[in-house]
Amino acid sequence: MATRIDSANPVFSLETLKVACSTCGLRELCLPLGLSAAEIKRVDAIVRRRRKVRKTETLYHAGMTCRSLYAVRVGFLKTRDPESSGSCRIFGFHMAGELLGLDGIAGGVHTCEAIALEDSEVCEVTFEDLEVLGRELPALQKRFHQILSREIQRDHQIMRVLGCKTAEQRLAVFLLDLSERYESRGYSPASFHLRMSREEIGSYLGLQLETVSRLFSNFRKRGLIEVERRHLILTDRPALQRIANDSDLE
Amino acid sequence: MATRIDSANPVFSLETLKVACSTCGLRELCLPLGLSAAEIKRVDAIVRRRRKVRKTETLYHAGMTCRSLYAVRVGFLKTRDPESSGSCRIFGFHMAGELLGLDGIAGGVHTCEAIALEDSEVCEVTFEDLEVLGRELPALQKRFHQILSREIQRDHQIMRVLGCKTAEQRLAVFLLDLSERYESRGYSPASFHLRMSREEIGSYLGLQLETVSRLFSNFRKRGLIEVERRHLILTDRPALQRIANDSDLE
DNA sequence: CGACCTTTTGAACGTATTCAACCGATGTGG
DNA sequence: CCACATCGGTTGAATACGTTCAAAAGGTCG
Missing domain, CATH: 1.10.10.10 (Winged helix-like DNA-binding domain superfamily/Winged helix DNA-binding domain)
Incomplete structure (x- = not known):
């Protein structure tokens, strides 16, 4: 019954409003962190759609063109390396408030695939919109840079673990x-x-x-x-x- | 003799002009990639200083406040984890045209330290300047995002190597x-x-x-x-x- | 219920580590 | 100038950690 809403109806519904960034419990973890109420409203406007991904389903495949990033709203996903047939293909586990698809900005193509480990929902924002709005809202631009940098720190942490523990x-x-x-x-x-x-x-x-x-x-x-x-x-x-x-x- | 120039004189010298981004052989690898000549000139203007780092010297220590990133102009540096007394403290080796300090954006503090493996020179740009100029030059903003994303891809590559090779x-x-x-x-x-x-x-x-x-x-x-x-x-x-x-x- | 998947546990094995000795190059001081 | 220390690199032997192969138990789902 829930899928009916997201798959078909592109106009605003009560359901959509209910999950706006402004009222989302994750706004202190996610993209809007540190933004004013007015600024969060602007961010709300560029969230293209809120998409459901059922357990075991794929949010995106490697090789798919990548023009958006995804914020996990509810649920739990993993990202993994598609090619390596061996082990260690899993790059990370992603919980509510975390952003997916950051690796795809560079080449415009997803370099890994994201799969839901439980029924999940993600909010989609295109890079284009994010960059345009970022030029207007320095706080958003800064926040985005923070998130990217944070991801690099996280990766360093994993490298430390894999390399010497x-x-x-x-x-x-x-x-x-x-x-x-x-x-x-x-x-x-x-x-x-x-x-x-x-x-x-x-x-x-x-x-x-x-x-x-x-x-x-x-x-x-x-x-x-x-x-x-x-x-x-x-x-x-x-x-x-x-x-x-x-x-x-x- | 070379040190005299960079250490003392903050005004433009012939030497400084000679290493402007516009004429730098690395502009097809570094920050200016994909920018027009006019745009590169703008980037030039925000390069605070070109700093020399002698072999074995430290460009920045972990814990230092971090408000700039550094582009390697000549030379070769390593970044390493300061804390871990054990092995695998080295996060990367960095050649001309590559950017250092991306991990520090999030917290405003360097999380690793950069040390020159041979006499090197780096160009310093503050995040603040980069963000301000990025708002004016979408191509620069995009390029910066590309670089950050590229770094995440690189880290994934290393994780793959450490985890399953x-x-x-x-x-x-x-x-x-x-x-x-x-x-x-x-x-x-x-x-x-x-x-x-x-x-x-x-x-x-x-x-x-x-x-x-x-x-x-x-x-x-x-x-x-x-x-x-x-x-x-x-x-x-x-x-x-x-x-x-x-x-x-x- | 039976088929399948996940998890646990055992035993043998193999890869990389650890400890140790040694070599060559470089640098220092008597 | 040579003795001596130091540093980076090589190689050997024993060890240890995690893997691999194998079997079986527990859960889940058609």
């Missing part, structure tokens, strides 16, 4: 990162549901799914977490922090 | 990447000088220096390269390509 450290970093992101969205930082499989976690962390599974068991035995399938409780976050940080000192 | 594949990818970058700057893609130590290569690729050294020897024995200290000749690039690409198929 043990399997144990990688998983600890990963769990704490999820924890923080849930917390900043108002969810419990200690208890949450994993939207991704062991294989996907492994793919993201440069590990085999068996290794991930073993580490979950190992962390459970040491009393650091409780894990039941995909439900997770971080019972000893300070200890996880210690594991994650320990460069090499014992 | 063998040591052998990593080195092959690394050498071919250097090769391409030299070629696009008009140098030989097959014969060049390594500016970095084995340890720095390892740090970048998530390997130990011994492993890198062994791989060089191994590649030499297989007739793929000739290597004499830091001088390198890629004698069989197609073979290196095959090694780099082979996902897992034999």
